[in-house]
Amino acid sequence: MIKLENLTKVFESQGQATTAADNISMEVPEGEICVLLGPSGCGKTTTLKMINRIIPVTSGRVLINGEDTTGLDTITLRRNIGYVIQQIGLFPNMTIEENISIVPKLLGWNKKRYLARAEELLDMVALEPKAYMKRYPKELSGGQQQRVGVIRALAADPPLMLMDEPFGAIDPINREIIQDEFLRMQQTLKKTILFVSHDIDEAVKMADKIAIFNSGKLIQFDTPDNILAHPKNKFVEDFVGTDRTLKRLRLVKVRDVMVKSPPRVRMDDDLKVALKLMVERDHSAITLVNKKNHPIGSVYRSIAQTKQGLCGDHHYGLRTIVNINDDLRTVASKMFSHDTTWMPCVDDQGVFCGEITQRGVTHHLAATYNDNDGALAELYQEGV
Template sequence: MIKLEHLTKIFHTQEGEVIAADHIDMEVPQGEICVLLGPSGCGKTTTLKMINRIVPATSGRVFIGGEDTSALDTITLRRNIGYVIQQIGLFPNMTIEENICVVPKLLGWDKARYLARAAELLAMVALEPRTFLKRYPRELSGGQQQRVGVIRALAADPPVMLLDEPFGAIDPINREIIQDEFLKMQQELKKTILFVSHDIDEAVKMADRIAIFDAGKLVQFASPDHVLAHPANKFVEDFVGSDRTLKRLRLVKVKDVMMASGPTVRPEDDLKHALRLMESRDHMAITMVDRNGRPIGSVYRSLALAKQGTCGDHHYGLRAIVNIDDDLRTVAALMFRHDTTWIPCVDDQGVFRGEVSQRGVTHYLGATYRRVEDAPEAHPHPATLESQENRSAHCD
């Protein structure tokens, strides 16, 4: 959807030429978010602004949907690109409804259509249309204004959006909320987005691809996981931080790491049955589920050896449960909080689907760093790793 070809910007100053962007080559597929990342003055914002000609390019070309935009007049180009800035930029003398409808009006939409669009977009970001449509920007909080700034860029349904640090001025709590709302919108709308940030954590959360800039040059362009696992050079390594492996926890879902459909017992099962299951898997504990398959406790091997009776009479409550769509950051937090090395995993209905272990997480992350020539043995399925190398994972 977006292709930059040798895009270059040279500023002429009294001290001489300053190369702000140096032959940037980059392609962003349709429906993806690409975060332009780097320190202040690295060229990321200049590159973004050359796409809609707020900053004219010195050389190079920009293609949108395969069309060379140099053939388009600036007004037509900008009306087909949504643009959001950190300072929000709402018109203070216009109502929220009027702000959202600016571009659709310019494009000649009929009144009923653009008014319906304004109400639809406000509802999408959890702002009640009847409450907010007729308010002015000064009557909204900073976070609410930021939401309006984002949906105003969406009003005319542009295929491409440019975001220049859109959440940078928002407090951390509201920033997380707005980011989450934006990602939910993106799942539905599938816009192609270039997003400037200086925050590696924000980039990891938001991006399908990350473009890292240094001194006007694009030094790495890859998926967030690849950037974190394989920094292109010392600059990228320092920029993403020494805790980059921990940052990868946000990128991996529980379902990618868990040992699926492990053995379970029911409350009415005999302890000896539970013991045989644990001995066959060399596990130190087993999950107990109810008649609907929902985890309700755990039975430990030491208890099954020492006691007689049913699992329902001799079990412990679960310390934590995770959803299969949770990320590994959630898993790590729960493991540390509850001093446990394994957690049962459930689906959206609460039904047991498997278990995730500390060792399984470690092996999954570590597989990325193993030598390529060891493949496929170096990159087995997580469940294989569990069964072969983590038989003692359940030893709380």
């Protein structure tokens, strides 16, 4: 979708030349979010603004869908690129409806079409159209204004979006909510997005790719997981932080780590059945499920070895469960708060799908740092 080829910006001031962006080359595939990350003055915002020519290019090219944008009219170029800034930039003398509809109107959309688009977008960010269309920006909270700023950039359905620290000025609670809403929209819209941030946690959460800048140069361009696991140099290592392994917990879903189709028992199974399964798998406990295959408890090996009867008469309640779509950060939090090293995994219907263990999480994370990561993953899935 977008390709930067040796993009360079040199600022001249009083006879002094300063290179703000130095031969930046990278390619972002269609439908992906790329976060430009780095300290203040590193060149990330300059690079972003050269794409829509807010800052003129000194040398190099920007290609969108294979087309060199150098020869395009600046106004036409910008109308096909959504742009979101930290300061939001809503026009205070215009209603929310009018703010959202600016670019569609310039493109010649009829009133019925651009009003329908404004309503659709407000619905996407949980702002009731009837309640907000006729309001002015000053009548909205900061978080609500930021949502409008984001959807205004989407109004004309641009293939490419540029976002310059769009959530930086919002309080942490609203920032998390808006980030989640934006990611939910992105699953449907599949826009190609370049996103400037200075926050490594935000980048890990939002990005398909991360581009780390320093002193005008692109230092490392890779997936969040690879950057966290394999920082290219000391600068990147220091920038992502000493807790980079913990940051990786956000990137991995339960479904990718859990042991699938683990043994289970039912209420009317004999304890001998439970004991046999636990001995075969070297488990200290086994999950008890009901007729709907929902986990409802666990039977411990120590009980099965010393008691007789049915599993339904000798089980204990579960400390906690986890959804297969949760990330490993949720797993770690639940394990610590409930003092457990394993838990059953369920789907959205509550059906028992697998089990996740502390050892499994550790092996998965450690595998990335080892040459034999495939072997470790295979051993874990076999229960070794």
